[in-house]
Amino acid sequence: MILGIDTSNYTTSVSVAGGGRILMDKRRMLKVKENARGLRQSEAFFQHIKALPELLESLGELKDISGISVSVSPRRVEGSYMPCFVAGHMTARSLAACMGLPLYEFSHQEGHIRAALMGSKIEETEPFICVHLSGGTTEILVCEKDSLGYRTKIAGKTMDISAGQLIDRIGTLCSLPFPSGKAMDSLYDPGAEDIFKPSVKGAQVSFSGIETRAANLYKQGKIDKISLFSGIFNVISDSLSLAVKYTAQNEGIKRILFAGGVSSSANIAGRIKRKLSCKTPAENSGIYCEFSQAVYASDNAAGLALLGEERRVNG
Numbered sequence: 001m002i003l004g005i006d007t008s009n010y011t012t013s014v015s016v017a018g019g020g021r022i023l024m025d026k027r028r029m030l031k032v033k034e035n036a037r038g039l040r041q042s043e044a045f046f047q048h049i050k051a052l053p054e055l056l057e058s059l060g061e062l063k064d065i066s067g068i069s070v071s072v073s074p075r076r077v078e079g080s081y082m083p084c085f086v087a088g089h090m091t092a093r094s095l096a097a098c099m100g101l102p103l104y105e106f107s108h109q110e111g112h113i114r115a116a117l118m119g120s121k122i123e124e125t126e127p128f129i130c131v132h133l134s135g136g137t138t139e140i141l142v143c144e145k146d147s148l149g150y151r152t153k154i155a156g157k158t159m160d161i162s163a164g165q166l167i168d169r170i171g172t173l174c175s176l177p178f179p180s181g182k183a184m185d186s187l188y189d190p191g192a193e194d195i196f197k198p199s200v201k202g203a204q205v206s207f208s209g210i211e212t213r214a215a216n217l218y219k220q221g222k223i224d225k226i227s228l229f230s231g232i233f234n235v236i237s238d239s240l241s242l243a244v245k246y247t248a249q250n251e252g253i254k255r256i257l258f259a260g261g262v263s264s265s266a267n268i269a270g271r272i273k274r275k276l277s278c279k280t281p282a283e284n285s286g287i288y289c290e291f292s293q294a295v296y297a298s299d300n301a302a303g304l305a306l307l308g309e310e311r312r313v314n315g
Contacts, residue, residue: 002312003062003095004069004305005052007088008108009044009135010179011298012051016059017305022118025302026055032178037168041083048087056091068096069104069301069308074137076107076149104308108299109137110149115303116259116292121281129155129253131244134260134299135164135179138240140203140247143257147314149307155247156203163236164262166207170214170232174225181262184229188267192230195223198239203247205239237268241275248287256289264297 001018010032016024030047032039039047070092073080085108096103113130122128124145130152132139140156161169164181171180196213199206214232217223223231248254256276263269269291272278279286296302 001062001064002067002069002104002305002308003059003065004111004301004303004308005088005092006071006108006111006299006301006304007044007048007052007084008071008299009039009082009084011300012048012055012088013299013301014052014055014059015301015305016062016065017302017309020306020309022302022305024059025300026058027300028055034177035172035175037172037178044084045087048084052087052091065099065101067102067104067308067312068092069106069304071108071111071301071304072105073107075109076152080107102312104311106149106304106307109141109152110307111301111303112259113141113143113150113152113257113303114307115296115300116257116263116290118296118302118306119293120257120290122255122257122288122290126255127251127253128255128257129244129247129251130257130259131240131263132260133163133240133258133262135168136162137164137260138162138205138207140243142247142251142253147311149311155251156205156243159204159206160208161211163207163240164260166211166232166236167262169211170218170228173215173218174228179261181265184233185265185267187226187229188233189226189230190267192227192234194234194238195227195231196235198235198242200239200242203243203250205243207236207239210235233265233267234271236262237271238275241272244272245276245287254287256287258289258291259297260292261298263291264294
């Protein structure tokens with residue numbers, strides 16, 4: 001069995017994998033003050049250090065653990081760094097040293113990719129596209145499996161704020177709790193008017209102008225919350241659909257995986273599937289899309305635990 005640990009911006013996570021399955025999965029959301037739009041890294045680090053012992057204790061006796069996986073950076077590229085991941089890395093290194101176990105280091109993004117692939121029909125034998133949509137990330141990645149995890153190339157991304165930041169900024173402006181995605185999703189109206197136009201150039205998207213217009217409309221009393229939230233979800237879906245379609249054509253890759261917390265929205269997923277005319281695996285033409293299972297879309301350590309198990313088995 002492999003223990004996975006992840007300490008992201010807003011969630012402390014531990015997980016245990018064995019036999020290619022997730023055996024245990026525990027998480028704790030970090031506390032964000034009311035009306036705040038996030039956490040400072042120092043506060044996130046402090047909350048992780050407090051939460052990790054309690055979460056690890058909740059797993060029970062781990063005498064059969066044969067290795068420890070941990071996220072050490074946002075992405076697997078030189079210079080990728082965020083202080084919150086130091087909390088998990090320090091804990092994992094200490095446990096591995098005390099228990100005499102191997103330590104497997106991955107990026108947070110690789111964990112998201114592997115978690116999204118659980119139950120997926122997308123094979124890792126060929127390159128695939130992963131659209132990583134989380135609180136601070138909107139990236140369209142060309143992914144290839146390798147001995148270390150996943151080698152990725154950014155084919156498209158946001159040029160300013162992420163889709164998750166757009167959602168949270170408008171949500172908190174309208175007095176929703178942070179993060180605001182679930183609350184906004186529950187208020188979505190599929191029949192709402194398309195208020196905002198996508199700002200997309202090739203595979204590059206922009207959301208900052210949409211945020212400004214949305215905030216102004218709301219402050220001026222020119223739009224109700226449901227219409228506003230629905231319009232935000234629609235323009236995110238439409239922007240991503242255009243960027244993904246461009247990337248699929250440009251890269252010659254038709255298998256698309258959506259990962260990260262924003263991708264858990266059934267409303268966003270449904271609209272993207274319609275916009276891209278997504279096909280089934282049996283159909284040879286067109287784009288084939290899969291979205292992460294909702295339980296593994298948000299930040300977790302499950303993907304890391306599975307990656308660690310695979311690295312241990314494959315050497």
